[in-house]
Amino acid sequence: MYLLIPGRHHLLTDFQFKYLNRLIKCSLEGEKDVYGQPLDITPVAGVIFAVTSANHLGTKRNPVPFYLRAMVIQEFSNSLDVPAYVYGIDDVGVIHDFAEYTIKTIRHSSEGAHNLTPQNTVVICSTSVREMYLKQGFRILTAEWDPAANRFTQPMPWDLVNLIAQTSDWRKHPTVLEQVHPAAFKIWSLYGVGEKVQQILKDPIIGADGDLTATRDYNVYVKQMDDIAALKYRETAPYIQPGNIGDIGCATGSWIKIACEDDRLHECDFYGIEVSRHLYDICLQRKHNGEFANPSVFFAQKNAVTSLVFEPGSMNTIHTSSLTHEIESYGSRQDLLAFIQNRYQELVPGGVWINRDVVGPENRTETVLLWLNETDGANDLPMPENPTTQTLAAWLGKLSTKALFRRFAQDFRHEEGYQLPHQWVTIGGTTYCQLSMQDACEFLFKKDYHDNWLSEMHETFCFWNYDDWKQALEAAGLRLDNLSHTYRNEWIVKNRLEGKTQLLRINGNGQPEPMPFPASHLLLLARK
Incomplete structure (x- = not known):
């Protein structure tokens, strides 16, 4: 009999280990399903972790990348008496048969080795997702959930993720030390996951799935970005300083793609930063497709408002286009000022931040x-x-x-x-x-x-005019080059x-x- 545990699995708890260990050691003896019916005594052949939203990372709903979640699970499972298997289940939106999709994905990923059925698998699920598996005929063990009392008897993993996000020194918090399994604590500490989660979950700008807005049609938006990429590059190319070149808000990487074909820049390193998960995924796909002439192109999904996205004093050129007005629009004035200060910190002395965007009129109050x-x-x-x-x-x-x-x-x-x-x-x-x-x-x-x-x-496009920009940049320590200008389309x-x-x-x-x-x-x- 297999035990299937579907979930996002951002961390694992001490309770989960003890619960699984008991099921394995006792061969399910004395366990009752969600309806209170006892399970047959059956040896457990293995534990299968279905890690959902495996293709998401860096978002409020899924802050931890799949590879780190898988590392936690394997470290966690080393002390179990049976093998543990980890399968990534991509997010495919809201579908009524997600349980069936999960089972099919596991069968496909395992090349048929794990063909899970109600006859050979018991599902462990303490959330409402269990209803999907019940419809498929699976028996359900509810772990943290007490069906009789209709309540959780133990903290859920996501509760602990939220606790860590709100705790400055999370490594010393009594609840974290008591409830988080040592395997999760080890990986989270080693890779600084707690600090990354704090940054992401406290972010005031991005939404649950890593987007600024939920109303944007990305098919239209991507086409618009690609259509004007050549124009953007022509306007900015004369001012690019070779070396480390960053494009913040890189959308689909079109500006970097053109820059990679510029003979002046063939020895440069390019870094694309994009907060939108959807656009970041496109950047990675384009890189996998070999669309960038320069192999030294790196993409990251980060928010450049709340923190630095490049090492201090490391960038020769930073490029942004049609981005700063979005920070003002979806964030706040303080967010925009923080963004400007972060760019100052990242530039080398003499480095340049090239910012192309909309602008307000000089007489905006008239x-x-x-x-x-x-x-x-x-x-x-x-x-x-x-x-x-x-x-x-x-x-x-x-x-x-x-x-x-x-x-x-x-x-x-x-x-x-x-x-x-x-x-x-x-x-x-x-x-x-x-x-x-x-x-x-x-x-x-x-x-x-x-x-x-x-x-x-x-x-909002017109919140600042040229003089407003000049004052804000100088206040951050930057000098506005005389070649800077406004223009009319x-x-x-x-x-x-x-x-x-x-x-x-x-x-x-x-x-x-x-x-x-x-x-x-x-x-x-x-x-x-």
Whole structure:
């Protein structure tokens, strides 16, 4: 008889060892299943650990990589009298037959050696996952869970993970020393797992599965990143200093891929940092595919806000693109300032941080008028009920510019508690929207992102202008190179703004006077 233990297995407890040891030593004698029925006395042939979410690491739900979880299990199992087997079960989203998927994965991974059935396997599971195995006909032992009392009688492993995450000196905490099995304690200490878990679980920015936002369509996002990768590289290439080159927020690694083909940089080492698990996985796949001309390309899933991602004083060039506004949007101003300080710490003296991003207008506090075309689309088209990303994008694309602004005014940072101040005024028979220059620009440079509307509505582009950036960088000890500049995307002006909208201010005669569209982007060269 096999004992199957499905779970994420980030650590193992002393209770789990004693429980398994008793089952093995006593051949299941005296054990009762979840329904209180006694099991037959049967020798245990082996213990099988199904490690779920094996393809996830560095996230709040799965902070510990699979290889370390497997090391803990093997160390833990050395003192058991039967063999222990470890199989990684990838996360495949929410499926109703996950138990069946797990059994199939084990059979496939073991090349048929472990074909688990209700006749040869008892499942140990103290969580609601047991219901899936019950439907498959398996007998269930509930370990920490007492069915009669309907409660847990022992701390669950994840409870101890959370305790460690909140304990500064976790190695000396009495509960940790009492409850965590020595094997887990040894591996967690040896590899600094506790400190990594503390960093990840306390992170205020990333979500449970390692993403900034749960509303982004990554198929669209990845295509957009790849489409403009060459443009980003052309803009930044002249300022790259050879040596150790890091790309923070590297998305799918496209910028690094192009940099690897630059003859000037063929002896450099490249380091890609990406917080999103989905994008990080793509980077690894592209590396496995041999898409990078330089073999010295390394990727890591880390958050560059909460800590350094490179060794202090080690980087000749750090590149970021379309990242800093996301830190402000999904984190806080303090997070952005911490990010800037971290980059200063990582650069070698004379090293450069190249930051390409959106920017706010110089006169962002000025009250302006915004003319909005109401004849270039529908004005009273009802919004679809429970729209998908695709149907929402299609609906937004049918709206007039004026109707699109009304939608924007409702959605922009609404979940963050922001209510966009604006009013409608009529001058000389023409109706305008009166609002701040900053909010006007948020609309102008965001209004056409229909494919990722829900995600974009969380993001602010115009929180800082060039002078604000200069002050923040200098306060961190960085010097802003004179080649730094703002610029306007003329393609956006010609194709998305002209004829659809116009910025105006009231002149000395009390009449609306057109004003040019402002800069939309900046390129900052911050040197240490």
